[in-house]
Amino acid sequence: FQAPAYHLILEGILILWIIRLLFSKTYKLQERSDLTLKEKEELIEEWQPEPLVPPVPKDHPALNYNIVSGPPTHIITVNGKECINFASFNFLGLLNNEKVKSAAQASLKKYGVGTCGPRGFYGTFDVHLELEERLAKFMRTEEAIIYSYGFATIASAIPAYSKRGDIVFVDEAACFAIQKGLQASRSNIKLFKHNDMADLERLLKEQETEDQKNPRKARVTRRFIVVEGLYMNTGDICPLPELIKLKYKYKVRIFLEESLSFGVLGEHGRGITEHFGINIDDIDLISANMENSLASIGGFCCGRSFIIDHQRLSGQGYCFSASLPPLLAAAAIEALNIMEDNPDIFQTLRAKCERIHKALQGIMTVKCQSFCQILETQLTTVSIGSRENDVKLLKRVVDYCMNSGIALTQARYLEKEEKCLPPPSIRVVITVEQTEKELDKAASLLKEAAQSVLN
Amino acid sequence: INHIVHNGGLYKRPFNEAFEETPMLVAVLTYVGYGVLTLFGYLRDFMRQWKIEKCQNATEREEQKDFVPLYQDFENFYNRNLYMRIRDSWNRPICSVPGAKVDMMERVSHDYNWTFTYTGRVIKDIINMGSYNYLGFAQKTGACQEAAAKVLSQYGAGVCSTRQEMGNLDKHEELEKLVARFLGVESAMAYGMGFATNSMNIPALVGKGCLILSDELNHASLVLGARLSGATIRIFKHNNMQSLEKLLKDAIVHGQPRTRRPWKKILILVEGIYSMEGSIVRLPEVIALKKKYKSYLYLDEAHSIGALGPSGRGVVEYFGLNPEDVDVMMGTFTKSFGAAGGYIGGKKELIDYLRTYSHSAAYAASMSPPVVEQIITSMKCIMGEDGTTIGRARVQQLAENTRYFRRRLKEMGFIIYGNEDSPVVPLMLYMPAKIGAFGREMLKRNIGVVVVGFPATPIIESRARFCLSAAHTKEMLDTALKEINEVGDLLQLKYSRRRLVPLLDRPFDETTYEETED
Numbered sequence: 001f002q003a004p005a006y007h008l009i010l011e012g013i014l015i016l017w018i019i020r021l022l023f024s025k026t027y028k029l030q031e032r033s034d035l036t037l038k039e040k041e042e043l044i045e046e047w048q049p050e051p052l053v054p055p056v057p058k059d060h061p062a063l064n065y066n067i068v069s070g071p072p073t074h075i076i077t078v079n080g081k082e083c084i085n086f087a088s089f090n091f092l093g094l095l096n097n098e099k100v101k102s103a104a105q106a107s108l109k110k111y112g113v114g115t116c117g118p119r120g121f122y123g124t125f126d127v128h129l130e131l132e133e134r135l136a137k138f139m140r141t142e143e144a145i146i147y148s149y150g151f152a153t154i155a156s157a158i159p160a161y162s163k164r165g166d167i168v169f170v171d172e173a174a175c176f177a178i179q180k181g182l183q184a185s186r187s188n189i190k191l192f193k194h195n196d197m198a199d200l201e202r203l204l205k206e207q208e209t210e211d212q213k214n215p216r217k218a219r220v221t222r223r224f225i226v227v228e229g230l231y232m233n234t235g236d237i238c239p240l241p242e243l244i245k246l247k248y249k250y251k252v253r254i255f256l257e258e259s260l261s262f263g264v265l266g267e268h269g270r271g272i273t274e275h276f277g278i279n280i281d282d283i284d285l286i287s288a289n290m291e292n293s294l295a296s297i298g299g300f301c302c303g304r305s306f307i308i309d310h311q312r313l314s315g316q317g318y319c320f321s322a323s324l325p326p327l328l329a330a331a332a333i334e335a336l337n338i339m340e341d342n343p344d345i346f347q348t349l350r351a352k353c354e355r356i357h358k359a360l361q362g363i364m365t366v367k368c369q370s371f372c373q374i375l376e377t378q379l380t381t382v383s384i385g386s387r388e389n390d391v392k393l394l395k396r397v398v399d400y401c402m403n404s405g406i407a408l409t410q411a412r413y414l415e416k417e418e419k420c421l422p423p424p425s426i427r428v429v430i431t432v433e434q435t436e437k438e439l440d441k442a443a444s445l446l447k448e449a450a451q452s453v454l455n
Numbered sequence: 456i457n458h459i460v461h462n463g464g465l466y467k468r469p470f471n472e473a474f475e476e477t478p479m480l481v482a483v484l485t486y487v488g489y490g491v492l493t494l495f496g497y498l499r500d501f502m503r504q505w506k507i508e509k510c511q512n513a514t515e516r517e518e519q520k521d522f523v524p525l526y527q528d529f530e531n532f533y534n535r536n537l538y539m540r541i542r543d544s545w546n547r548p549i550c551s552v553p554g555a556k557v558d559m560m561e562r563v564s565h566d567y568n569w570t571f572t573y574t575g576r577v578i579k580d581i582i583n584m585g586s587y588n589y590l591g592f593a594q595k596t597g598a599c600q601e602a603a604a605k606v607l608s609q610y611g612a613g614v615c616s617t618r619q620e621m622g623n624l625d626k627h628e629e630l631e632k633l634v635a636r637f638l639g640v641e642s643a644m645a646y647g648m649g650f651a652t653n654s655m656n657i658p659a660l661v662g663k664g665c666l667i668l669s670d671e672l673n674h675a676s677l678v679l680g681a682r683l684s685g686a687t688i689r690i691f692k693h694n695n696m697q698s699l700e701k702l703l704k705d706a707i708v709h710g711q712p713r714t715r716r717p718w719k720k721i722l723i724l725v726e727g728i729y730s731m732e733g734s735i736v737r738l739p740e741v742i743a744l745k746k747k748y749k750s751y752l753y754l755d756e757a758h759s760i761g762a763l764g765p766s767g768r769g770v771v772e773y774f775g776l777n778p779e780d781v782d783v784m785m786g787t788f789t790k791s792f793g794a795a796g797g798y799i800g801g802k803k804e805l806i807d808y809l810r811t812y813s814h815s816a817a818y819a820a821s822m823s824p825p826v827v828e829q830i831i832t833s834m835k836c837i838m839g840e841d842g843t844t845i846g847r848a849r850v851q852q853l854a855e856n857t858r859y860f861r862r863r864l865k866e867m868g869f870i871i872y873g874n875e876d877s878p879v880v881p882l883m884l885y886m887p888a889k890i891g892a893f894g895r896e897m898l899k900r901n902i903g904v905v906v907v908g909f910p911a912t913p914i915i916e917s918r919a920r921f922c923l924s925a926a927h928t929k930e931m932l933d934t935a936l937k938e939i940n941e942v943g944d945l946l947q948l949k950y951s952r953r954r955l956v957p958l959l960d961r962p963f964d965e966t967t968y969e970e971t972e973d
Contacts, residue, residue, distance in 0.1 A: 040708045044748065047707045049720040052751050052782055053660065053808035062811045065623040071610040071824075072621060087621040088614075095611045104612045104825075105604055112552040112595045113603055113829040114793040116586040120545045121905045122553060123586070126560060129548060148795065149648035151655075151819035161525060176818045180655075183683055222523050251522045281516065291820040295613040297647065306513035310526065312546075313534065320675040321650035322587075322789040325826060331612040412619040412817045427620075 061391060062412060071096060074433040076407050083407035084438050086428050091264055092335075092345055093433035094295040100334045107330035115323045119312075123323040131329045134336050135300050139270055140280055144302040145311050148324040150289030151177045152317030153299030154257050157287050158226065159185035160314040161307075166222040169203055169252070171195070172420045173233045178226055178257060179419055184316075191419070194234060197242045200225070204250045223252040229261030229272035233411070233422040237261065240276045253284040263293025268343050293339075296332040298324045345432050352439060353430050359443035360428075387415070390424045393453060398426060400449040406442050465739040467775045471875040472694075472734055477885065477915065478950050485885045485915045492887060496536030500528075511569045533909070541891030542568040544906050550577060552595040553586040555926035557903060578901070582931050584921045585905035589762040589878055590849045591926030592793030592833045598841065599793070599832040603825040610824035618810075622821035630827050634798050637834050638768065639778040642807075643800035645830075646815045647822045649757060649787030650676040652797030655814040657753070658684040660783070661722050666706055668699060668750075669724040672732060677724050677755060686722075687711070693732070696740045699723070703748040721750035727759025727770035727786075731912055731920070733873020733881050735759070738770055742780045751782040761791025762878050767837045767850040773876070791837075794829040796822050849925035853878055856923045856932060863936050868949035872918070880921040882939075882948075889946050890917050896945065900938040 035043075056063060069077045073096040076085040094100055107127060117123035128146055135144040147153040158181035162168055166187040170178065173194045182189050190207075192200040211218035225247070227238045240256075247254050258271045266274025271288070273280050280286075285307055289299035301308060311318055339345075391410065398408050411427045428442070502508040512535065515525070543564065551558040559578045562571040586593065594600060606626070616622035627645060634643040646652045657680030661667060665686040669677060671693040681688050689706070691698040703721065710717050723745060725736045736754075745752045756769045764772030769786070771778050778784065784800040799809060810816055837846035857878045864871050870883040884890055887908065894906045908917035927935075943949050 035708065040704065044704065044707050047717055047749065049718070049749055049751075051804075052720065053805050055804055056807045056811050060811055062619050062817070063807060065618060065810070066621060067623055067625055067628060068621060069625045072614060072616060072624070073611070076621070078621070085621070088616045090615045095613055095615055101608055101611060104607055108600060108604055108607060108825065109595060110552070112554075112593050112600060112793060113826055114553075114593060114789055114795050116553045116588045116593050116789065116793060121585050122547060122549055122557065122583065122903060124546050124548045126548055126550045149651050149819065151815070152648060152651055155654075176814065180683065180814070184679060219523065220527070222525065248518075253519075253522065253525070289820075291613060291615060295611070295615055297613055297820060297823045304513070304516070306515060307525070309513060313538075316675055316679060317648075317650055321648060322787075322795055325795050325823070327607070327825060328612055328823060407621065409616075409620040412617065414812060414814065414817050416812075417814070 061395060061410075066409075074431070078402060078407050081402060081405075083402055083405050084434065084442070085407050085431075086434075086442055087407050087409040088431075089260075089292040089429055090295055090431050090433075091293045091349065091429070092295070092339065093431055094293070094335045094338060097295075097335075097338065099338065100295065100331050103334035104327040104331040107327045111326040113325055113327065115325060117323070118321060119318060119323045125323070125326050125329070127326045127329040127333070128323060131333050132300070134333055136302055138336055138340065139286065139302045141286070141302040141304065143305045143308040144300050145308050145315070145318065146324055146329070147299045147301075147315070147317050148297070148321055149317065150259065150291045150297070150299040151180075152321070153289055153301060154178055154255075154287045155181040155184065156315040156317035157285060157301050157311060158182060158224075158255065159316070160311050161285075162187045162222060162224055165220075166224070167207060168224045168226055169200060170226040171228070171231070171238070173231045173422065174226060174228060175232045175257070175259075176414070176418065178228070182226070194231075195236065195238060197239060197246070201246060204246065204252065208250065223250075224255055225252050226255045226257065229256060229258040229265065232260060237265070237272060237275075240272055240278055244278060244282050247282070254282075255285045255287065256283050258286055258288040259292060259299075262288040263339060264346065264349065267346065269293070269339050269346050290332050294332045294335040296328045296335065298328060298332070349430065349432050352432070352434065352436070355436065356428070356430060356439045356443055359440065360446065387424060394424055394426055396453045397446070397449040400453065401442075401445050404445055406445050408446075465743060470735075470737070472873065474732070474734075474872050475870045475951060475953065477883075478952065481885050481950055482915055485887070488887050489914065492537055496532060499536060500532070511566065537887065539568050541894070543571070544891055544894035547903070548573075553583060553588060553593045554591065555583060555588070555924055555928070555931060556580045557583040557586070559903065578898075581898070581901050581903045582927075582935055583903050584923075584935060585903050586924075587758070587790040587922055588793065588924045588926060589758075589791045589853055589922070590767070590793075590833075590837065590846075591924050592791070592829075592836075593926075594793070598836065599829050602832045603829045606828040607825040612823055612825065614821050614823060616820065617818060618816040618821045624821070624824060624827075626824050626827045626831075627821060630822075630831055631798075633831055633834055635800055637838060638784055638800045639771075640784060640800040640802070642803045642805075643798050644806050644809055644813070644816075645788075645796055645798045645822060645827075646813075647796050647819060649789055649795075649797035651815055651819065652785060652787070652799060653677050653755065654680040654683060655819070656785075656799060656809060657681055657722075657724075659809060659812045659814065660684075660753075661686045661720065664711065664716075664719045666718045666721045667724060668702055668706075668721065670694070670726065670729075670736075672729050673724055673726060674730070674755065674757070677726070681724065693729070694734055694737055696737055696744065699741070700744055703744060703750065707748060721748070722753055723750055724753050725755070727754060727756035728762070728874075728877050728879055730758050730879055731881065731907065731918075733871075733877045733879040733920075735763070735770060735773070735874040735877055738774050738776060742776060746780075752780075753783040753785065754781045756784065756786035757797075758790055758879060760786040761837060761850075762853060763876065765850070766839075766847065767791070788826075788830050792830050792833045794826045794833070796826060796830070853923065853925040856925065856927055856929075859929070860921070860923055860932055860936070864939070865951070867936075867940055867943060868951045869939075869943060870951045878923040880923065881918040882921065883916065883918050883950065884948060885915055885917060885950075887917065889948065892946055893919050893942060893948070896942045897938065900942070902935050902938050 066078050072088045115123045132144045155177045162185045164186040168187050169190050172191050190203050262271045263269045285303045287301045290296045401408050411425050503510045548560045549557050561574045561576040564571050614622045631643050653676035661684045663685045667681045667686045667688045760769040761767045787797045788794045835841045872881045890906045890908050897904045906919045
């Protein structure tokens with residue numbers, strides 16, 4: 001039979017095309033200059049890398065650590081001198097509590113020290129499960145999840161929910177762990193001025209107009225607000241009721257970081273939600289670390305099961321890291337017991353804070369609310385020039401106080417890494433164990449030091 | 456592919472690493488298995504959506520139903536339909552010290568693993584082949600535990616401050632000096648979490664304009680640290696030195712992409728023992744390459760510190776190399792020391808820089824004192840400074856256990872990945888149903904094993920991973936091997952087509968070790 005004409009012509013063209021391809025020069029997608037082997041070797045010889053780390057000057061303020069001999073409790077021995085401790089975040093004084101220590105001892109005798117494995121592979125102990133239940137019950141949420149390191153808690157929780165393409169509205173004064181969590185999540189970050197609800201509303205409105213232009217994309221873009229209960233960098237609290245209103249108006253989820261307000265604010269120490277009387281289910285995720293009020297190590301997140309259960313498979317710090325040593329979990333459980341049995345310590349702590357807040361007005365600007373237990377005291381004088389000089393001045397104030405028996409510390413930041421670097425300040429921490437005489441002594445000493453150094 | 460390398464004097468001992476190829480039939484059956492599971496998954500999702508079947512996972516609040524959904528449905532497809540079926544193999548709760556034998560809390564599920572209830576019964580004395588307890592320091596009695604108890608009563612459990620503020624105790628300084636002495640480096644620094652050591656220090660060392668060359672199978676913490684640093688990341692094939700050399704050459708010759716500026720520095724990220732493959736890094740070749748191309752080496756010895764080397768000093772000692780050749784020696788205390796935390800060791804300038812600029816020193820709480828004491832005591836024991844030879848004996852026992860266990864498993868006909876000397880032994884399962892079956896059958900016979908599937912491993916290469924310990928006696932290993940043999944026959948797991956001639960049982964001696972294959 002005869003093939004039709006167009007068939008033959010098509011086949012002919014195809015054969016010609018194949019012949020052309022066979023004989024044409026191959027081309028590479030990336031244009032690479034043709035260097036000879038000798039030139040390449042010369043380049044390799046010539047290349048000089050930078051040193052792995054630049055040298056650090058010997059008198060860098062962050063290089064010489066204070067050495068604490070013995071436990072960092074109420075009376076602390078710093079660099080050989082005995083002082084009253086106004087620098088450790090031991091708000092409820094549980095670091096030296098005998099009941100906590102004996103609970104930890106019992107756990108040590110039963111389980112040893114380490115857990116030798118992540119939670120998924122024989123690293124889940126009954127103490128962990130018990131601690132998670134107790135925390136969930138205490139905070140009156142459905143479920144809680146424990147991390148073995150406070151920093152990793154919020155830094156793993158945020159990337160588990162917020163991915164590339166999602167939008168996160170975060171306060172400027174957010175702490176470093178939140179910043180790292182946001183960086184790991186690769187989402188769009190929108191900063192709003194510290195505690196400025198009008199600024200936040202403006203950003204939300206802008207986002208809304210953007211959404212109307214592209215409703216399909218808006219339907220899958222998740223939105224979050226990340227705020228702290230008590231800000232570490234400035235010492236004040238966030239206006240939670242207004243945030244809840246904004247949440248329902250613009251359909252944004254709220255993640256609350258309560259490291260400093262857990263165990264301090266609220267009638268029973270449940271944090272800022274109790275302080276403002278807000279239903280805890282309105283907050284999507286509460287994350288806190290156990291290294292402050294609970295005087296242990298680690299962190300936890302609590303909320304509804306719908307949200308928390310997701311972290312068990314996608315929280316990086318949970319799945320890929322060894323679990324919390326059982327003795328620390330047992331110490332945290334005992335600390336929770338003490339908190340539940342003595343609800344009046346919170347009132348005592350608040351009274352002490354108000355007292356010292358009043359006493360410190362004057363030469364140092366004290367930035368925080370009167371009932372907050374961290375006071376960031378800053379210099380009121382206009383900066384002499386550079387941040388370095390301010391830091392040196394504050395160091396002299398701190399040294400003066402330490403020589404007279406009050407242990408203080410400057411707030412430490414990584415200057416190059418922070419998004420919005422707070423001004424240098426001295427951090428004064430109020431704990432339940434400090435007596436009124438000691439508080440008065442600290443206040444007067446600070447005033448004296450500031451006067452003598454600044455003049 | 457079987458590598459037996461005596462590479463021109465770089466290696467002072469034979470380097471036997473084997474990754475047997477997946478048999479073709481097994482690969483096909485595995486894909487078929489996953490296909491069936493996926494089909495059933497779609498069917499169940501369909502039924503759940505149309506309310507024919509009850510939906511058992513937690514749902515969003517009523518008030519927030521009109522918010523943008525938090526999870527995309529397809530993200531959790533694998534979770535709902537494949538992981539949920541065999542969920543009881545993971546997160547098994549234990550209630551005793553995680554030593555060679557462990558007590559497990561029994562749990563049952565009446566709704567196919569959606570919820571678990573505890574019966575209250577405790578299954579006692581399960582042989583523990585899953586915990587990272589290489590030198591057997593997970594103990595509740597003994598010198599380590601007593602020292603930790605004393606420190607706990609003196610210092611308390613927590614620290615409540617960061618290293619740069621008021622959290623630097625004298626115990627931390629003692630620990631760091633000891634770690635530096637143990638590793639043979641100038642100086643060291645310790646952190647509270649191994650994962651965080653990587654993710655917080657790599658960004659402090661490299662930044663934009665630098666190049667990171669990372670192994671294909673690096674741990675999530677290294678990957679996260681590399682991403683957070685902002686440097687360019689290029690990946691080389693697992694343990695493949697030709698791939699690494701090609702990348703190094705290209706990087707130096709061509710510079711940064713598009714601008715052609717030279718790279719500021721190049722950092723190579725490798726691990727000592729890769730925990731999913733059981734392979735050991737080819738350290739002599741990596742160091743030779745590093746010196747030739749003037750780059751820096753970051754060695755993560757999470758699993759190899761304490762487990763390799765005649766005195767437990769890690770992979771550097773195993774190959775007989777100089778610790779000063781490795782620029783950044785990182786490791787964790789969780790595995791061989793029975794505690795928690797991580798460390799970085801290196802030259803004094805490096806550690807001084809990290810003390811000033813590491814994220815963890817400025818923002819994260821320092822290590823808990825009893826944990827520090829446990830590390831100090833166990834490290835002194837390994838080094839022999841506590842006056843006994845327990846440390847040395849344990850390191851040798853671990854090496855013997857490793858060789859014996861691997862040899863016996865190979866003789867039985869299982870496919871075992873990894874290096875001859877690594878105490879991490881992955882046994883290949885491949886098929887998804889066998890993952891769950893292996894875990895459950897071994898538990899019935901009182902042996903606790905770890906099984907891993909996707910996404911920690913490639914989809915068809917799921918495996919069971921045994922972690923050997925110096926605390927395992929020969930009887931325990933023999934019991935375990937007998938049961939593994941039984942289960943292997945039951946589930947038809949003996950895929951290996953290369954049989955090893957069984958050796959007569961004589962004390963292991965490297966020079967007389969022979970291997971024959973057909």
